[in-house]
Amino acid sequence: MTSTIDDGKFSGWLHTGSGGTFMRAPRVAPQQSELRAAGVTAAVLGFPWDAMCISRTGTNHGPHAIREASDQFSLFNANTGVDLNDHYTLADCGDVPIVPGNAITTMNRAEAIVDEILAAGAMPVTLGGDHSVTIACVRAFAKKHRNAGLILVDSHFDTALEVGGEELSHCCPITRAVDAGFDPKKIVIVGTNGWMNPKNELDYIKDNGITLMPLDDIIEKGAQRVGREAREIAGDGTDSVYLTFDIDAIDGSAAPGTGVSAPGGMTSREAIALVAELGRGGLGGMDLVEVSPPYDHDGITSRLAVRLILDMLAAGASK
Numbered sequence: 001m002t003s004t005i006d007d008g009k010f011s012g013w014l015h016t017g018s019g020g021t022f023m024r025a026p027r028v029a030p031q032q033s034e035l036r037a038a039g040v041t042a043a044v045l046g047f048p049w050d051a052m053c054i055s056r057t058g059t060n061h062g063p064h065a066i067r068e069a070s071d072q073f074s075l076f077n078a079n080t081g082v083d084l085n086d087h088y089t090l091a092d093c094g095d096v097p098i099v100p101g102n103a104i105t106t107m108n109r110a111e112a113i114v115d116e117i118l119a120a121g122a123m124p125v126t127l128g129g130d131h132s133v134t135i136a137c138v139r140a141f142a143k144k145h146r147n148a149g150l151i152l153v154d155s156h157f158d159t160a161l162e163v164g165g166e167e168l169s170h171c172c173p174i175t176r177a178v179d180a181g182f183d184p185k186k187i188v189i190v191g192t193n194g195w196m197n198p199k200n201e202l203d204y205i206k207d208n209g210i211t212l213m214p215l216d217d218i219i220e221k222g223a224q225r226v227g228r229e230a231r232e233i234a235g236d237g238t239d240s241v242y243l244t245f246d247i248d249a250i251d252g253s254a255a256p257g258t259g260v261s262a263p264g265g266m267t268s269r270e271a272i273a274l275v276a277e278l279g280r281g282g283l284g285g286m287d288l289v290e291v292s293p294p295y296d297h298d299g300i301t302s303r304l305a306v307r308l309i310l311d312m313l314a315a316g317a318s319k
Contacts, residue, residue: 021092022127023070023310030093030113035120042088042313043122046095047110050292051103052132052170054163055259058292062302063095063127065257065293066309069302073310084310087317093117096136103132103168110136118144118285123316125309128289130259131158131170134244138173141242141285142180149186149234150177151278153271154246155193155262157201159210170290173244175204184208186238188230190274191215191249193262215265223270227277240284243312245275247290247305255304257296268304275308279315286312 021027022044028034035043046063053059075084084090096110114137117124126137131154141148152158152174163169167176178184188211205212211233218226234241252261254268266274279286291305 019071020067022067023073023075023090025090025092028091028093030116032116032120035091035117035122038091039089040091040120040122042090042125043117043120044090044092044125044127045113045117046127047098047129047133047136048095049098049106049128049133050130051101052166052168053130053259054169054171056292056295057259058294059128059130059259059290061293062129062289062291065296065299065302066127066288066291066305067092069299070306072303073306075310077310077314080314082314082317084313084317088313107132107136107139107168111140114140114285115143123283124285125313126287128287128291131173131244131246131289132168133289134173134287135168135176137244137285137287138177138182138242139180141240142177142182145239145284146181147237147239148182148284149236149238149241150174150182150188151230151234151241151243152187152189152246153191153244153249153274153278154189155191155196155248155260155265156246157189157192157197157205158246159201159204161204174210178208184210186234186236187211188213188234190226190230191218191266193265196260196262218266218270218274223266223273224277227274231278231281235281241281243275243278243283243286245286245288245308245312247288247301250304255301257294257301258290258292259295261295271304271308272311275312276315279312280318282316283312
């Protein structure tokens with residue numbers, strides 16, 4: 001394979017492992033001045049953190065694996081004719097400088113970085129990490145957008161108040177989003193698995209008026225219709241919408257590389273159709289979490305993660 005570069009943007013294929021960044025994007029420091037000077041509109045941020053995971057660990061290796069898998073993809077979709085270079089100036093801002101064993105400091109650091117990305121007018125695209133990384137992202141997003149919508153795609157509700165006294169658990173991103181200022185009536189949870197969630201978290205959803213669209217809805221209505229309905233609810237009268245996608249929403253046969261592999265989850269095609277619809281109204285920020293390379297087979301989960309991110313970006317480009 002040969003390298004083809006046009007005006008600093010990728011337009012052909014490069015050798016695997018040649019870049020080290022997501023989609024071979026240039027590295028730009030996660031500072032408002034640097035991002036503005038580079039004209040960045042979509043900023044990728046790795047968050048290699050899994051200290052809040054209550055199941056199988058390994059998601060701290062997720063950002064590296066996703067970046068490596070992205071070397072196999074192009075920013076141009078030959079089936080649709082969409083070239084993401086025409087719609088985004090993409091940059092890779094590196095990784096959050098985590099502090100092992102210190103969730104509070106780590107979250108504060110991540111929140112400050114996402115603050116900088118948003119202040120620069122760019123869309124943060126965060127690569128997890130366990131699902132607690134979303135907490136830092138939505139805290140920053142809620143400061144930027146006082147009337148924001150939120151969509152979660154997940155096998156799990158993620159509405160725990162705490163887990164063993166830990167409020168920054170990867171089971172708590174939705175409750176922390178509400179604490180940060182998200183209106184529960186503008187939050188939609190999609191793709192949940194009935195056998196993998198506790199009743200008390202369902203009670204929180206009902207008590208707060210959060211919209212729940214379980215896996216059964218996708219099976220009965222189809223992914224596109226569910227995506228359209230979720231987008232309409234989260235985007236109704238809001239300033240912007242944040243999307244967080246947990247890879248464990250997808251069936252374990254297509255996404256084995258995660259802490260809690262989901263039997264009977266969405267197919268990869270359903271997930272692709274879903275995100276293509278969710279992103280159609282335009283997103284202000286997104287993350288993809290819970291890719292755990294130690295449990296992946298032949299990197300299929302990481303490659304699917306890249307595909308989902310590209311389709312989310314493409315959907316926003318077509319709004």
